[in-house]
Structure formats: C-alpha cells, structure tokens
Amino acid sequence: xxxxxxxxxxxxxxxxxxxxxxxxxxxxxxxxxxxxxxxxxxxxxxxxxxxxxxxxxxxxxxxxxxxxxxxxxxxxxxxxxxxxxxxxxxxxxxxxxxxxxxxxxxxxxxxxxxxxxxxxxxxxxxxxxxxxxxxxxxxxxxxxxxxxxxxxxxxxxxxxxxxxxxxxxxxxxxxxxxxxxxxxxxxxxxxxxxxxxxxxxxxxxxxxxxxxxxxxxxxxxxxxxxxxxxxxxxxxxxxxxxxxxxxxxxxxxxxxxxxxxxxxxxxxxxxxxxxxxxxxxxxxxxxxxxxxxxxxxxxxxxxxxxxxxxxxxxxxxxxxxxxxxxxxxxxxxxxxxxxxxxxxxxxxxxxxxxxxxxxxxxxxxxxxxxxxxxxxxxx
Numbered sequence: 001x002x003x004x005x006x007x008x009x010x011x012x013x014x015x016x017x018x019x020x021x022x023x024x025x026x027x028x029x030x031x032x033x034x035x036x037x038x039x040x041x042x043x044x045x046x047x048x049x050x051x052x053x054x055x056x057x058x059x060x061x062x063x064x065x066x067x068x069x070x071x072x073x074x075x076x077x078x079x080x081x082x083x084x085x086x087x088x089x090x091x092x093x094x095x096x097x098x099x100x101x102x103x104x105x106x107x108x109x110x111x112x113x114x115x116x117x118x119x120x121x122x123x124x125x126x127x128x129x130x131x132x133x134x135x136x137x138x139x140x141x142x143x144x145x146x147x148x149x150x151x152x153x154x155x156x157x158x159x160x161x162x163x164x165x166x167x168x169x170x171x172x173x174x175x176x177x178x179x180x181x182x183x184x185x186x187x188x189x190x191x192x193x194x195x196x197x198x199x200x201x202x203x204x205x206x207x208x209x210x211x212x213x214x215x216x217x218x219x220x221x222x223x224x225x226x227x228x229x230x231x232x233x234x235x236x237x238x239x240x241x242x243x244x245x246x247x248x249x250x251x252x253x254x255x256x257x258x259x260x261x262x263x264x265x266x267x268x269x270x271x272x273x274x275x276x277x278x279x280x281x282x283x284x285x286x287x288x289x290x291x292x293x294x295x296x297x298x299x300x301x302x303x304x305x306x307x308x309x310x311x312x313x314x315x316x317x318x319x320x321x322x323x324x325x326x327x328x329x330x331x332x333x334x335x336x337x338x339x340x341x342x343x344x345x346x347x348x349x350x351x352x353x354x355x356x357x358x359x360x361x362x363x364x365x366x367x368x369x370x371x372x373x374x375x376x377x378x379x
Contacts, residue, residue, distance in 0.1 A: 004311055004372035007127040009364045014123060015106060021115045022099040022108035026062075026145075028086040034062030034145045037085045041065060041118075041143060048126055050141070051075075059153040062086065062145030066161065069125055071138035078137030079377055080165040081125075082158065082329055083118040083172075084147030088352050097354050105348075107357040116358050117171030117345020117366065118143065124370035137166065137378035147329055150189055150289035155332055162333045167304060167377045170330040171345035171370070174362070179320030181343035182305055183296030183334065186264040187327035189288035190254040190271050192218070196281040198248040208246030212239045214281040215250040218274065222254060230258045230267045231325075253288070257325045261293045291331035296323045300339030304377070308341060311372035315365060344369065 026037035038054070042065055045052050050067040051074070057063045065085075068074050087110030089097070099108040125139060142161050144154040151158065162168055175181060194215045199208030219234045226232050232254060239250035254271065258264035268287060276283045305321040312319035330342035346366055348358035 004315060004368045005128070005131065005133055005375055007124070007131060007368070007371055009123070009127065009367045011360060011364055014119070014363045014367070015101065015360070017123065018111070018116065018119050019099055021119055022111050023094060025089065025091045025094060025109060026086055027088065027090050028061065028146055028148045030091060031057060031060060031062045031145070033091055034086050038063050038065055038143070038145070041085065044122070045141065048129060055157065057145060057153065061153045064145060064154055064157060065141070065143045067141040069139040069141065070129060071135065073138045076138055077164040077166060079135070079139045079167045079169060079374065080162055081121050081139060081141045082162070082168055082170050082333070083114055083121075084144045084329065085115065085118065086145050086148050087113065087115070088148050093354070097356065101360065104360055105357045106360050107355075109356060112173045112346060112348035112356050112358050113351040114172050114345055116348070116363070117173060120346060120363055120366045121169065121171045121370045124367045124374060127367075128371060128374060133375065135374045136376075139374060140165065144329070150187070150291065150327075151329055151332070152289045158329055159332055159336060162336065162338055166339065168330070168333045168338055168340040169344065169373060170328060170340065170342040171366070172328050172330070172343045173345050173351060174343050174347045175320070175322065175324060177320055178317060178347055179322060179343070180305060180308060180341055181324045181328075181330065182301050182321040182341070183323035184291070184294040184327060184331045184342065185323065185325045186258045186261065186293040187291040187331070188256045188258070188264060188268055189290070190256070191286045191288050192252040192254060193284045194218070194250045194281055195284070196246070196248050199246045201244045201246050205246065209280040210246050211250040211281060212247045214283065215239065215252055218283065219252070222271070222274075225267075225270055229260070230256065230263045232256050232267070257327075258293070264293065291327045292335040294331045294334030294340070298334070298337060298339070301334065301341065304339050304341040307376055308344065308369065308373065311369055311376065315368050315372075317365060
C-alpha cells in the first residue's frame with residue numbers, strides 16, 4: 001500500500017470520543033485520577049480486541065497500560081505507539097477550561113498534550129481493524145502515567161518495551177509549523193533546599209536566618225545562568241507556614257534544558273556548585289530525573305521522517321523535521337538509537353496553560369497520517 005488507506009475518519013465522531021478523555025482529568029500527582037483515565041482507555045482498547053495488561057504503578061504514581069493489538073503476529077516486535085495519559089492540570093481545571101469547540105479550535109485540559117494525539121492514533125487503529133486492513137507489522141500500545149514529571153517511575157519500562165520494536169511513534173503535539181521532532185535536547189531537574197534558623201518574626205527577627213531570603217537570592221542567580229543553548233528555570237517554590245516565624249526551610253525545583261551533552265554536563269556542574277554549608281544558611285542541591293540528549297539525524301529516524309513526508313504530501317500538507325526542546329519519552333528511545341518519530345500528534349497552542357487548544361482540522365489530518373504510517377512501516 002503506497003497511499004494512506006481511505007478510512008471513514010469523522011471530525012464530529014472524534015470530538016465526541018475525545019470528550020470523556022478530556023473530562024476525565026488526570027494530573028500526574030493524583031494517582032487515583034490518573035487510574036480513572038487508565039480505566040477509560042483500557043476499556044476502549046479491550047473493545048478493539050486488544051490484549052490489555054494493567055501494570056501497577058510505583059512511587060505513589062498511577063498505573064501503565066500495555067495493549068497488544070490484534071494481528072497474526074501479535075506480541076512480536078513491530079511498531080510501538082508510546083504516549084502518556086497524565087497532564088499538568090489539577091482536578092477542577094475543567095471549571096476554568098471546559099471541553100468546548102469554538103469554530104476551528106477545541107479547548108480542554110490535556111487535549112493538546114497529549115490526549116488528542118493518543119486518541120487520534122488509537123482511532124486510526126480502530127478504523128484499520130474495522131476495515132479488515134492488516135498492517136505489515138504488529139502494533140503495541142504503551143500508555144504511562146508520569147511523563148509530565150520526567151518519567152521517574154516508568155523509564156525502565158519504556159526502554160525495555162521499546163527495545164522489542166523496530167519503530168517508535170510518539171504522538172506528542174506537533175511543532176509550531178506542524179512538523180515532527182527527530183531529536184530532543186536534554187532536560188535535567190534539580191531539587192534545592194535552603195536551611196536557616198527559625199525565630200519569632202515580630203520580637204526576635206534578628207535572631208533568625210531566613211531560608212526563604214537565601215533561596216530568593218539564588219533564584220535570580222540561577223535564572224541569570226540561562227543562555228540560548230542552556231536554560232535554567234525555577235518552577236516550584238515552597239516555604240513557610242506562619243507569617244510570624246522566620247522560615248528555617250525552603251524547597252525549590254529547577255528545570256534545565258541543554259542542546260548538547262557537553263552543555264548539559266556543564267549546566268549540571270554549575271548547579272551542583274551551588275551546594276554550600278558555609279555561613280548561617282545551608283544550600284543543598286540534588287540532581288533529579290534527567291532526559292538524555294537524543295541526537296538528530298539517526299538513519300532509522302530519518303527514514304521514518306522521509307516516509308512521513310511522503311504520506312503527508314499525499315494527504316496535502318508538508319511535514320518538516322527538526323530537533324526540539326521540551327522533552328518527551330522520545331528522549332529515551334531516541335537516546336537508545338531506536339528509530340523514533342516524535343511530535344506527530346495534533347496541532348495546537350497553549351499547552352500547559354488555561355488556553356490549551358487544538359486545531360480541529362488536525363484530527364482527521366493526523367489520523368490519516370497515523371493510518372499511513374501503520375500501513376507502510378515495515379512494508
């Protein structure tokens with residue numbers, strides 16, 4: 001098959017199918033909420049005839065799903081569809097960002113990142129199965145619960161599963177020009193803590209040493225280390241309980257992005273150099289989870305991109321390919337040298353904000369791309 005199969009993709013049907021996905025809120029840190037999302041998707045994949053495994057969560061996080069799609073060689077290595085079902089939006093976000101369509105765009109928490117892409121690629125499998133079209137390679141689906149916090153509990157699961165397969169598809173949202181990602185920058189996380197000396201802020205202020213003040217001074221220092229090729233951002237800051245107490249402990253989290261391994265190593269060294277037990281306030285810096293650099297231009301990935309470009313040209317749009325920041329689970333599979341095509345999901349804007357939305361027309365466009373990839377990879 002040299003062209004994408006002519007399948008009955010329907011925008012309104014897809015939006016109706018997406019609605020319960022979006023209205024099942026699933027923030028990473030709420031394991032019960034994530035598992036409700038896993039319940040929903042597990043039922044849908046079972047209804048397709050897939051053999052679905054529920055993999056218990058760990059580290060206090062949600063479960064994962066592995067689905068082996070119907071195929072004469074089901075269970076053998078072939079194509080891995082890799083996605084996450086957790087979002088950054090806390091339960092209750094629907095009150096401010098309800099699932100709704102306004103003309104050519106549709107809003108909802110997690111719709112762009114990345115429930116929309118996951119749904120589209122499952123819908124392509126649904127239509128292929130209904131049409132009796134057998135893909136050259138068997139397809140396995142792996143959905144995980146913790147990508148938004150760096151994948152601390154499922155990285156080993158992802159890597160072990162990915163090594164069984166020839167091709168990895170990651171339907172994260174498309175790049176701004178609609179293109180795919182063929183390499184990713186490294187992402188490193190750091191946990192910081194300052195420890196000072198408590199005192200009563202009203203009558204013994206001078207006796208205390210503020211952990212908050214020390215951390216606040218460090219925020220400017222850390223963010224000023226940012227360059228175009230290596231960035232530093234303080235995204236979490238926790239301290240204090242009583243306004244009349246000088247805070248003795250302050251915790252913060254830092255995210256760093258680096259375009260090369262050398263820049264990452266240098267950035268890590270600069271962060272760890274902030275460790276200090278001198279003076280009256282201690283600063284402790286611990287390295288957290290890291291996404292390795294996925295170098296671009298790997299032959300297997302470039303062959304996948306060329307195929308996607310051929311399919312997209314037949315559909316009627318141009319598919320570019322480039323490295324990108326942001327980080328995804330594609331970092332892990334690309335780092336392993338496995339052919340990986342990332343950010344082939346829906347188009348949209350505003351991910352991780354209360355303006356998160358997708359372009360409605362991209363649902364059918366990307367479903368046709370997905371069907372073409374399933375039918376031509378390994379052919």
